[in-house]
Amino acid sequence: MMNSQLAPTPVSLKGRDLITWLDYSTEEVHELLSLAQQLKKHPHSKALEGKTLAMIFEKSSTRTRVSFEVGMLQSGGHAIYLNSRDIQLGRGESIADTARVLSSYVDGIMIRTFETEKVEQLAEYASVPVINGLCDTYHPCQALADVLTILELKGKLKGEKVVYIGDGNNVAHSFMILCAKLGMDVVVSCPKGYEPAGKIVKETEALAAESGGSFSLIYDPVEAVSSAGIVYTDVWASMGQEEEAAKRLEDFNGYQVNEELMEHAAEDVKFLHCLPAHREEEVTAAVIDGPSSAVFQQAENRLHVQKAILQSVL
Numbered sequence: 001m002m003n004s005q006l007a008p009t010p011v012s013l014k015g016r017d018l019i020t021w022l023d024y025s026t027e028e029v030h031e032l033l034s035l036a037q038q039l040k041k042h043p044h045s046k047a048l049e050g051k052t053l054a055m056i057f058e059k060s061s062t063r064t065r066v067s068f069e070v071g072m073l074q075s076g077g078h079a080i081y082l083n084s085r086d087i088q089l090g091r092g093e094s095i096a097d098t099a100r101v102l103s104s105y106v107d108g109i110m111i112r113t114f115e116t117e118k119v120e121q122l123a124e125y126a127s128v129p130v131i132n133g134l135c136d137t138y139h140p141c142q143a144l145a146d147v148l149t150i151l152e153l154k155g156k157l158k159g160e161k162v163v164y165i166g167d168g169n170n171v172a173h174s175f176m177i178l179c180a181k182l183g184m185d186v187v188v189s190c191p192k193g194y195e196p197a198g199k200i201v202k203e204t205e206a207l208a209a210e211s212g213g214s215f216s217l218i219y220d221p222v223e224a225v226s227s228a229g230i231v232y233t234d235v236w237a238s239m240g241q242e243e244e245a246a247k248r249l250e251d252f253n254g255y256q257v258n259e260e261l262m263e264h265a266a267e268d269v270k271f272l273h274c275l276p277a278h279r280e281e282e283v284t285a286a287v288i289d290g291p292s293s294a295v296f297q298q299a300e301n302r303l304h305v306q307k308a309i310l311q312s313v314l
Contacts, residue, residue: 017130019120019140021174033308039311046075049076052072052105053106053110055069056089058114059240077310095125103128108129131309135170137170140178141305143179148305149297150270158211159213162179162187162230164188164234167190167248168188169234171234176204183213196217229266231262236248237249256282270292271287272294
């Protein structure tokens with residue numbers, strides 16, 4: 001039984017949605033990170049006793065589903081898995097109706113979907129907090145786990161050089177936004193035509209200017225990783241892009257994170273990947289399974305940050 005004197009106190013974000021970190025202040029992010037660190041040391045509590053989270057999945061998942069479900073259980077609450085094929089949403093019921101009905105049953109809703117508009121509409125019509133478990137534009141929970149991992153590895157965030165290599169996708173977007181908000185020097189390296197969305201780039205640049213960090217888009221991966229403390233990559237073809245896989249494999253030639261590329265980074269460089277990974281495509285086995293890799297620490301941290309978010313907003 002956990003000593004009640006050691007029980008972490010959730011930050012005052014009750015009732016808030018989490019769609020993107022653009023909606024949260026730097027101070028609020030730091031509070032969530034601090035709570036996640038405490039929950040990692042003291043995982044079991046009754047903070048969410050009697051509370052229920054509905055989890056809507058339109059995309060398959062390992063880490064998101066298990067970390068949210070276990071996070072609710074370890075916090076004394078309950079989670080309900082709802083595959084979109086098994087509920088009326090998958091048969092044409094509107095997002096608005098689904099949001100209103102679920103709000104009368106549960107204390108919060110997590111959704112993992114394709115269109116960002118679905119998450120936004122769900123949040124608009126729900127009277128309980130809505131958490132974005134992933135959409136085409138953002139992956140905020142993943143980014144918070146990434147940043148917690150960097151903090152554990154490096155002991156600080158501000159001034160750290162972090163490099164994301166690969167597709168300018170939802171993972172890249174949330175990572176850029178959050179790292180820039182926290183004063184880090186963020187570099188994205190990708191082939192031409194695969195850049196992050198222009199709107200997200202502008203928002204990231206503004207956040208970096210405000211926090212004392214920086215943002216750069218550098219097409220040459222060797223130049224990009226120079227003196228980097230963190231090198232991060234993701235799959236080249238995400239869910240829903242399977243038909244583009246062959247073309248992407250060709251277009252991303254030269255962007256593989258391998259031992260040769262890592263030699264251009266800082267001596268104490270660490271490698272991150274949000275998983276699942278395709279070994280010998282975006283990263284070699286030698287790197288992801290090597291001494292510089294922190295991918296499983298990063299994956300575990302999904303649980304701790306998810307619990308921090310849940311205990312804060314529900």
